[in-house]
Amino acid sequence: MRKTWDFHGGIHPEENKHQSTQFPIVDAPLPNKVILPLQQHIGAPAEPVVLVGEKVKTGQLIAKADGFISANIHASISGTVVAIEDHAIPHASGMTDECIIIESDGQDEWVELEPLADWESASVDQLLNKIASAGIVGMGGAGFPTAVKARTRERHSIDTLVINAAECEPYITSDDMAMRTYPEQVITGAKILCQLVDPSSCLIGIEDNKPEAIKALQDAAKGTHIEVVVIPTKYPSGGEKQLIQILTGREVPSGGLPADIGVVCQNVGTTIAIYKAITQGEPLISRVTTLTGNAFNRRQNFTVRLGTPINELLELGDFDQKAASRLLMGGPMMGFSLQGDELPVVKTTNCLLAPTHDEFPDPELENPCIRCGMCEQACPAELLPQQLHWFAKAQEFEKAQLFNLFDCIECGACAFVCPSHIPLVQYYRYAKAEIRREDEEAKKAERAKIRFEQRQARLEREEAEKAAKRKARMAASAKPKTAPAATAASATSSAPALDEAEQKKLKIQRAAAAVALKKADKALAEGKEANADNLAEPEQAQQQAQQKLNDIDSKLGTAKPSASSAAAPANSQVSEEREKALKQAKIAAAASKAAIKKAEKALATAQEAGDEAEIKAKEADLATAKANADKAADKLKALQSAPAPSATATAPTTDNSAALAEQQKAEHEKALKQAKIAAAASKAAIKKAEKALVTAQEAGDEADIKAKEEAVATAKANAEKAADKLKALQDTPPSAAPSAAAGNAAALAQQTEQQKAEQEKALKQAKIAAAASKAAIKKAEKALTAAQESGDASEIQNCEQALTTAKGKAEAAANKLADLQQQANATEAKPAADTNAKTSSSAPSEEDTAAKGKALKQAKIILAATRTALKKAEKALAEAEQSGDADAISEQQQTLARCQKKFADAEQKMAELTGDEQGNNTVSKGNEADTASV
Structure with a gap:
């Protein structure tokens, strides 16, 4: 049997x-x-x-x-x-x-x-x-x-x-x-x-x-x-x-x-x-x-x-x-x-049912949900029909997807047992249809966006070509007028000068090189946004295009037009380039926002699928998109706040300090950009290597698994090197200008803000992991109960092992969450402590009081969490001692020691915040009420 x-x-x-x-x-x-x-x-x-x-x-x-x-x-x-x-x-x-x-x-x-x-x-x-x-x-x-x-x-x-x-x-x-x-x-x-x-x-x-x-x-x-x-x-x-x-x-x-x-x-x-x-x-x-x-x-x-x-x-x-x-x-x-009797029989038609009124009376009126939970008990897909009904009714389709709406097989068991006669399946079908319609509209919008961007690129390319031709015609028509001035300039200056024909040729070449550089930048950006596996080729093409443009600019710099003849064209060119840069910055900012939206949608899809590796990868993509968006917004803001070129500031100067500083800044930004691209490429390489490792693990080839693990380790090492190089460039100012102090302060503030964002992200992930581990414990306990009812000894043993593993993971997640919360409190408490140390006033300010109160409140939460973890560890140790498993007892003893240390640290932190070395006992007794109030 x-x-x-x-x-x-x-x-x-x-x-x-x-x-x-x-x-x-x-x-x-x-x-x-x-x-x-x-x-x-x-x-x-x-x-x-x-x-x-x-x-x-x-x-x-x-x-x-x-x-x-x-x-x-x-x-x-x-x-x-x-x-x-x-x-x-x-x-x-x-x-x-x-x-x-x-x-x-x-x-x-x-x-x-x-x-x-x-x-x-x-x-x-x-x-x-x-x-x-x-x-x-x-x-x-x-x-x-x-x-x-x-x-x-x-x-x-x-x-x-x-x-x-x-x-x-x-x-x-x-x-x-x-x-x-x-x-x-x-x-x-x-x-x-x-x-x-x-x-x-x-x-x-x-x-x-x-x-x-x-x-x-x-x-x-x-x-x-x-x-x-x-x-x-x-x-x-x-x-x-x-x-x-x-x-x-x-x-x-x-x-x-x-x-x-x-x-x-x-x-x-x-x-x-x-x-x-x-x-x-x-x-x-x-x-x-x-x-x-x-x-x-x-x-x-x-x-x-x-x-x-x-x-x-x-x-x-x-x-x-x-x-x-x-x-x-x-x-x-x-x-x-059926809406009529002229419909045909198709390949999936297995039955025509014609019940009488006695068999199928008219459906009763829908009544409000009484939250009896019978639909959840009847659902064969283990969903929450009641929640899905509310989400569908309120048109909160994203929440319905997060509750696995598309796992519903529309069997009708929930509606069959509903005492309120709610047509639940009809609500689910409506929600599914709306979600599919929204997805199709989003795809159409994405296709329209791609077409728009391609059109904009084509128009800009054509405009650049027209501008190059226009400048060439202007240079050719101005040649007879500028010839005497050029002769005079060459007679009074010993510096080498370019003739008009060569200048014209170089300007045309510069316009073409600028267009090529723009194409290379766009190709590199698209490859980065699409998480391409190999960015070396577009990076090399971008560097070559930039080098070619720099070479042409250096050649054009040997021609020294007089101030009187070059002032108006120079101002016009600067203004035109500024408008063009501003337009490109706006497009880049809009594209970065769209990239953030796309990354958030991909993250939601990965969270719905429940693949942890995919979730981490999509979170990294989202962080990269947000960083790119911040950079684009900063660049746009800088261009918008920069003053327009002045008509009076046209005369050349012999002071090269400003030009040197600008050149150093440009080189630093270029190196920083390349370092960011390398860091993004290294992250993509890690993702690709991890995916290959998962495939090898599914295949079960030990040699292939070992090779893929080495590839993952190499990719992570390269990523660390790229991250270190990027951090070094971010921490190093481009030049020793007089505003270095202000720049360092801004960089420090930016670094602090970035660390805070990373800390909040890690804390959020730890909370999700802790909640998921609790759900895993609940599921394992349910499976163990079912196995005990069936009486299968091997199944009971497997379920007990699964439950022990789930509890271990939950304990590790709780410990990690407590550590991150403690670190966050310490980070937030540090600025308040520094402010108190620098302030000579005897009476604390309202901000100091609020900061101290917040830190004290969070310290109480951490103390309560560590106490709970300590109690769980003591209980787990007692269970292990009853089972007589030496390995389990040793493991639980180590866990108990870690929990005791964290609890002692939390008590010490509370004592420091309250200023009362003997306040630990008082806090221990009163923390439950405080935690409840929190």
């Missing part, structure tokens, strides 16, 4: 499956016409390959898959294509989509079918191509293309194939009757899937309320490696993630796929379709559909051609419209109401 597990929550609604299991499956009559939507699957819609008026045969390809995730569409009857147009399709919103409409000729003439005669010796690619060409999709869920899902072994290591035969939804019996009727086809289809996926085990999960189907499958599976596993009946055990957890005990991670834990899951109907495609060459043109509900006088399962209008099936089931309260496609839990 194979061991099974259970999942959280679940309900037991009335099944009502006996209505449609009294008669065998029969073929529905050929429809007069079929309506075949081009998108009956997840992914891109198919592309039509037939024209209006064209005659087609049954099984003929009429629409070809368009893209990797797409599926073919085939004609389900023979006849004539009468239209390719928008038509209403089965959807909760009543939407329309492009469909191919075929009128039947009544002949049902098939195309020639091409089965694989010896599929057992066929290659994987042959089987996959055959399944893809047959247009097979998942027939029990959202319709994911089967060939794409079967390729997961190319990217994941798959050890288990699960065939979903649970069919937990009330009323629906299409899979149950198909297993009773075609058990050999189910087993053969499963064998074909095993040949594709190559798992070590194949499990068919089926609920125990289907005894006939269970016996039929067990008889058909004899002598094969396929195991039929009977599971308890509970809704929604047929959910993919829930069934995997029941059969394997593994949980699909939030936002992940079954392939991430080595499992592939397929539906029973899909296996039958695979059998027909491989052994008979038949594409997916029909499926078994249940007609049930007391408004049908004939409740039975039918093999229905895809595209059949629902009104023909209603007639087949002798539908009583007056008795029906509504018409549903799907079951009562996850189905949706």
Whole structure:
């Protein structure tokens, strides 16, 4: 007997499956016409390959898959294509989509079918191509293309194939009757899937309320490696993630796929379709559909051609419209109401439910939530439906995402048990749709922003080229007038001078070099913003462009125009360059703000996924973006506050001290910029090396893991060197100008502010880690309780070890948080102490009093936290002594010693702040009330 597990929550609604299991499956009559939507699957819609008026045969390809995730569409009857147009399709919103409409000729003439005669010796690619060409999709869920899902072994290591035969939804019996009727086809289809996926085990999960189907499958599976596993009946055990957890005990991670834990899951109907495609060459043109509900006088399962209008099936089931309260496609839990009877049957249509008013009375009015918590107890995905409902209702979609809204499988269990009759699933669907719409709008805005930036760059490039040509024309036209002045200047000065032709040539070359430098700067900035792995090439190109521009400037500096002739053009050029620099600074500031927004969004996504390494990387990216934004804002502010060039300050001066200082400052800024780029590149290298290490650890290659660990260590060493160099440049002033003292003070203030920001960031991360560790303890305790109830000794031991590990991590997180809080208090208390030392006044100021009060308040909090940690350590040591584990006792003794030291330091700090060496006892007794007030 194979061991099974259970999942959280679940309900037991009335099944009502006996209505449609009294008669065998029969073929529905050929429809007069079929309506075949081009998108009956997840992914891109198919592309039509037939024209209006064209005659087609049954099984003929009429629409070809368009893209990797797409599926073919085939004609389900023979006849004539009468239209390719928008038509209403089965959807909760009543939407329309492009469909191919075929009128039947009544002949049902098939195309020639091409089965694989010896599929057992066929290659994987042959089987996959055959399944893809047959247009097979998942027939029990959202319709994911089967060939794409079967390729997961190319990217994941798959050890288990699960065939979903649970069919937990009330009323629906299409899979149950198909297993009773075609058990050999189910087993053969499963064998074909095993040949594709190559798992070590194949499990068919089926609920125990289907005894006939269970016996039929067990008889058909004899002598094969396929195991039929009977599971308890509970809704929604047929959910993919829930069934995997029941059969394997593994949980699909939030936002992940079954392939991430080595499992592939397929539906029973899909296996039958695979059998027909491989052994008979038949594409997916029909499926078994249940007609049930007391408004049908004939409740039975039918093999229905895809595209059949629902009104023909209603007639087949002798539908009583007056008795029906509504018409549903799907079951009562996850189905949706149909807006009309002209809608077609599609590949995922497993049931048409027509209940009477007695079965499905009108929904009761929604009442306010009473916070009973029943929805949380019933949720199989372990979510908080009550919180998600409030967030969706208040349109706080970001918070809903943080509470894992997209992990909701929309099973309806929460709404089923809600005593206030709140349509919770409808709220979740609305929130998901809005989030998808906002994401699409954000993508469109990002694309528009990129187009705008490219246009701006093109306009600036064209403007620079025009300016260069304009200056060249001005220089050429001014040549006859400036020739005598140039002759006089050359006669009175012994310095070498450039002739007009060479000046013109150099100016044109300088304009081109300036444009090239601008392109190189932009390419380097884009590479840095995109976290490119290799920034060496754009850095080298930028340096070469800068060097070329400097060389041309040095050559142009040998030409000494007279003050009278060069004053006006110089002022004009300076003003034009200042406006241009100001415009570029504004663009850079706006781009840096957009980069911050993008980094914050990426961080939120990483936090939702729960990947600690990814969260750290995104936080580093956000910090880099904020630093770049601060720098851009400072540069813009400096340009805006700088005085405009004066018309009187045009005469050249022989004092080179200002020019020398400016040159030193420019060189220092250039070196600082290069150091920042190197630091950012080293961080990107660390991130890349860590990602490669994770990949190697997943592969399990020890040699590769060791090599990747060495690469991570090398990258971190290079990053430390780059950080040291950057810090040295930041601490070193560019020159010894008279304003050095003021510059040092500003640098010190900036450094202090940066340290404070880093300290706050570390404190925030420590708080998050402490909260996460507490949640891990709670989860481990819950798992231990479940294991103790099951009585599995090995599972209990594993859970106890997991709980001990979680407590150790929580203790370490608490200790780290206490250390960071103590450091923060010490940092904040230091300026107050320095101020008190410098102040000669006997009466303290209000600011001093407030600072002292704040420091005292924080010291009390730290003292309370360290006392709590000390008590926990004492309790843990007592538990370890009771267990008799020497290693655990030694470890807890060390932890207790650390907690005692931290508690003593906190008491000493409190005594220093209160000025009373004997005040420790008083504080110890009164800190609980103080902490409560805090």
